[in-house]
Amino acid sequence: MIIANSPTILSVQGLRASINGTEILKGIDLTVRSGEIHAIMGLNGSGKSTFAKVLAGHSAYEVTGGSIQFEDKNLLELPPEERARAGLFLAFQYPIEIPGVANTQFLRLAYNTVQTQRGKEELDPLEFDDFVREKMKLLEMKPDFLDRSVNEGFSGGEKKRNEILQMALLEPRLSILDETDSGLDIDALKIVANGVNRITNKDNATILVTHYQRLLDYIVPDFVHVMQAGRIVMTGGKELALELETRGYDWITANKQPAAGVSA
Amino acid sequence: MSEAISTSYLECLLKSWQAKPAESRAWLNQLRARAIDCVSTQKLPTKRDEEWRFTDISPLTALPYRPSQPDSTLKIEDVQHLFLDDAKNRLVFVDGHFSQSLSAIAEPAALIAGNLPALLSAHASILESHVGHYVPFDHNVFAALNTAFLQDGAVVIVPKNTVVAEPVHLLFIATQHEVTSYPRCLLIGEAGSHITLIEDYVALQQAAYITNSVTEISLAGNAHAKHIRVQRESAKAFHLANCAVSLAHASNYQSVSITLGSQISRYNLDVRLTDEAAECTIDGLTLISDRQLADTHTCIDHAKPNGTSHQQHKCIADDAAHAVFNGKIIVRPQAQRTNSSQSSRNLLLSKTAQVDTKPQLEIFADDVKCSHGATVGQLDQEEIFYLRSRGLSETAARNLLTYAFGAEIISRIPVSSLRQQLEQAVLDQTQSNPS
Numbered sequence: 001m002i003i004a005n006s007p008t009i010l011s012v013q014g015l016r017a018s019i020n021g022t023e024i025l026k027g028i029d030l031t032v033r034s035g036e037i038h039a040i041m042g043l044n045g046s047g048k049s050t051f052a053k054v055l056a057g058h059s060a061y062e063v064t065g066g067s068i069q070f071e072d073k074n075l076l077e078l079p080p081e082e083r084a085r086a087g088l089f090l091a092f093q094y095p096i097e098i099p100g101v102a103n104t105q106f107l108r109l110a111y112n113t114v115q116t117q118r119g120k121e122e123l124d125p126l127e128f129d130d131f132v133r134e135k136m137k138l139l140e141m142k143p144d145f146l147d148r149s150v151n152e153g154f155s156g157g158e159k160k161r162n163e164i165l166q167m168a169l170l171e172p173r174l175s176i177l178d179e180t181d182s183g184l185d186i187d188a189l190k191i192v193a194n195g196v197n198r199i200t201n202k203d204n205a206t207i208l209v210t211h212y213q214r215l216l217d218y219i220v221p222d223f224v225h226v227m228q229a230g231r232i233v234m235t236g237g238k239e240l241a242l243e244l245e246t247r248g249y250d251w252i253t254a255n256k257q258p259a260a261g262v263s264a
Numbered sequence: 265m266s267e268a269i270s271t272s273y274l275e276c277l278l279k280s281w282q283a284k285p286a287e288s289r290a291w292l293n294q295l296r297a298r299a300i301d302c303v304s305t306q307k308l309p310t311k312r313d314e315e316w317r318f319t320d321i322s323p324l325t326a327l328p329y330r331p332s333q334p335d336s337t338l339k340i341e342d343v344q345h346l347f348l349d350d351a352k353n354r355l356v357f358v359d360g361h362f363s364q365s366l367s368a369i370a371e372p373a374a375l376i377a378g379n380l381p382a383l384l385s386a387h388a389s390i391l392e393s394h395v396g397h398y399v400p401f402d403h404n405v406f407a408a409l410n411t412a413f414l415q416d417g418a419v420v421i422v423p424k425n426t427v428v429a430e431p432v433h434l435l436f437i438a439t440q441h442e443v444t445s446y447p448r449c450l451l452i453g454e455a456g457s458h459i460t461l462i463e464d465y466v467a468l469q470q471a472a473y474i475t476n477s478v479t480e481i482s483l484a485g486n487a488h489a490k491h492i493r494v495q496r497e498s499a500k501a502f503h504l505a506n507c508a509v510s511l512a513h514a515s516n517y518q519s520v521s522i523t524l525g526s527q528i529s530r531y532n533l534d535v536r537l538t539d540e541a542a543e544c545t546i547d548g549l550t551l552i553s554d555r556q557l558a559d560t561h562t563c564i565d566h567a568k569p570n571g572t573s574h575q576q577h578k579c580i581a582d583d584a585a586h587a588v589f590n591g592k593i594i595v596r597p598q599a600q601r602t603n604s605s606q607s608s609r610n611l612l613l614s615k616t617a618q619v620d621t622k623p624q625l626e627i628f629a630d631d632v633k634c635s636h637g638a639t640v641g642q643l644d645q646e647e648i649f650y651l652r653s654r655g656l657s658e659t660a661a662r663n664l665l666t667y668a669f670g671a672e673i674i675s676r677i678p679v680s681s682l683r684q685q686l687e688q689a690v691l692d693q694t695q696s697n698p699s
């Protein structure tokens with residue numbers, strides 16, 4: 001929801017980043033305020049995941065210009081774990097499998113680390129078990145997820161649910177969901193979307209990265225941005241997603257004209 | 265090492281050999297005499313020997329080498345922290361010598377367990393037909409030395425169709441400085457029997473000493489054995505071990521070998537599937553640091569059809585440690601429809617750590633399913649990033665991933681008290697890493 005005078009959570013200005021000497025992000029500007037849901041759309045290879053990983057602090061990317069302000073912090077000065085503890089969350093497009101680490105152990109470690117940072121009580125294994133099982137119901141996840149190794153042998157859809165479960169546990173200020181809809185059938189998509197909708201409120205914000213409009217039927221964005229070759233080339237409201245659905249992305253490249261009433 | 269030193273070292277060792285013990289038997293004396301002959305025709309291996317390319321054992325000769333003497337002053341309070349709650353059958357050896365007072369057998373009706381001299385007369389023929397039959401010593405100077413000095417040893421015989429409920433804990437405690445001990449184990453699983461055997465090498469203090477052990481395991485038709493071997497010797501010790509396993513028809517052998525201790529250690533494990541449809545699972549974990557060297561050589565020999573072997577070996581090497589894994593798998597011409605897999609995965613935690621891994625497949629049958637793979641690497645950067653993106657510090661992320669790498673093998677140990685001890689050992693070692 002767009003709220004008048006709501007505080008800015010994320011302010012990205014002129015962000016440039018490269019990997020192995022190749023520039024991928026070529027000057028990104030984006031402002032996200034509390035309560036808002038932003039969608040970033042764009043063709044494969046346009047730089048969406050790169051942007052998401054740079055926000056989360058992946059060390060493979062070198063930031064060569066611009067700034068990222070996250071609430072009162074200069075995000076670029078923080079290692080990934082401090083970004084997470086400050087309330088930034090990335091649901092990975094390709095969640096990593098970690099054999100040998102039980103999911104419940106991982107979830108509890110992450111939860112307690114973030115709780116401690118917020119000056120709250122840690123949960124012991126029994127308390128955490130009750131807590132996480134409640135959250136899992138929200139996402140209609142089977143209890144045996146807890147005993148299995150992190151993401152190991154999970155189907156694509158199970159991995160995505162596990163990401164949203166982590167989001168539900170960590171209660172971030174800003175969540176970036178990278179293609180959380182891909183690999184989900186329609187029932188799973190509804191469950192995940194419902195989970196996300198129950199987590200979002202006026203005090204947090206969400207960036208949905210996707211290249212289908214499908215997800216946006218269930219999680220309705222306040223803003224839709226189009227990314228192309230490492231830049232946000234157009235910004236509109238939720239109707240822009242529908243326009244992209246019917247017209248594709250070519251017209252944007254062709255005439256670079258923003259849709260009526262919005263500007264990049 | 266020059267040959268002169270090597271020869272005189274062995275000569276000196278043999279001089280410390282005592283003439284036959286009083287209670288001995290003719291066949292045992294002959295075995296020992298043959299072993300002495302073998303020692304005198306062999307040399308200590310050097311890095312020029314293919315089987316010892318990575319492992320220089322010459323520091324061994326710098327240690328005085330007197331054989332250990334029995335020390336009866338040890339009290340149960342001194343060692344009971346080494347006992348396992350859920351292994352109530354226990355044979356304890358102090359510096360290689362059996363200690364009756366520290367041992368206990370909870371299921372005397374279910375199995376025959378004791379030390380070699382005590383069982384020699386009552387079980388003469390079965391002992392004669394197994395002792396020294398599986399670990400050959402004509403090309404193995406350490407096995408020859410162990411056999412030459414053979415007096416004491418652990419003997420476990422599981423009668424036909426008997427299931428031993430409690431694990432049997434063979435606890436070898438090193439207490440003395442600058443001695444050599446010669447532990448010896450024999451497990452005979454008669455047809456259809458089931459047992460879990462723990463072979464555990466520990467030290468009471470950080471002493472320098474030599475353990476030279478030989479273990480022989482024979483499983484008859486349909487016998488099952490789980491064999492957990494833990495080498496947690498002093499960090500200054502030398503540990504040289506040979507184990508041979510003989511598997512009869514449809515028998516099943518599962519082993520987990522954990523290597524944590526010793527300055528230099530070498531473990532040879534030979535498993536021979538001598539009859540059809542035998543199965544084995546051979547897992548290993550080496551976790552070493554500082555300047556430790558741990559060398560594991562295994563050989564799984566499929567001699568008959570329809571056999572199965574699965575092997576997973578992992579090494580974690582930190583600091584300037586050096587781990588070696590050599591895994592040979594032989595599938596002989598007769599061994600059709602063999603199913604064999606081998607995986608060697610290795611983790612280097614520092615730039616100066618080293619791992620040498622060498623799978624060696626010798627397949628002479630055509631209808632077989634064999635797979636193998638080996639990797640050597642650092643922790644995965646994407647896994648580290650994933651954990652950090654959830655709030656874990658880089659150190660916590662690395663520690664967790666290292667722990668998980670080792671814990672995968674530890675988790676296969678079917679004795680929970682031992683499993684917990686070893687999980688803690690892996691945790692201690694992986695948490696000490698400040699990277």
Ligand SMILES: Nc1ncnc2c1ncn2[C@@H]1O[C@H](COP(=O)(O)OP(=O)(O)O)[C@@H](O)[C@H]1O
Nearest residue numbers: 019020022024043044045046047048049050051
């Ligand atoms: N490790 C890498 N090295 C070089 N180029 C990369 C690397 N990773 C991604 N890229 C390139 O960066 C561009 C953007 O990729 P990505 O951010 O994954 O796009 P999207 O998520 O929008 O599909 C692509 O052209 C891709 O080929």
Ligand SMILES: [Mg+2]
Nearest residue numbers: 048049093179
């Ligand atoms: Mg992407």
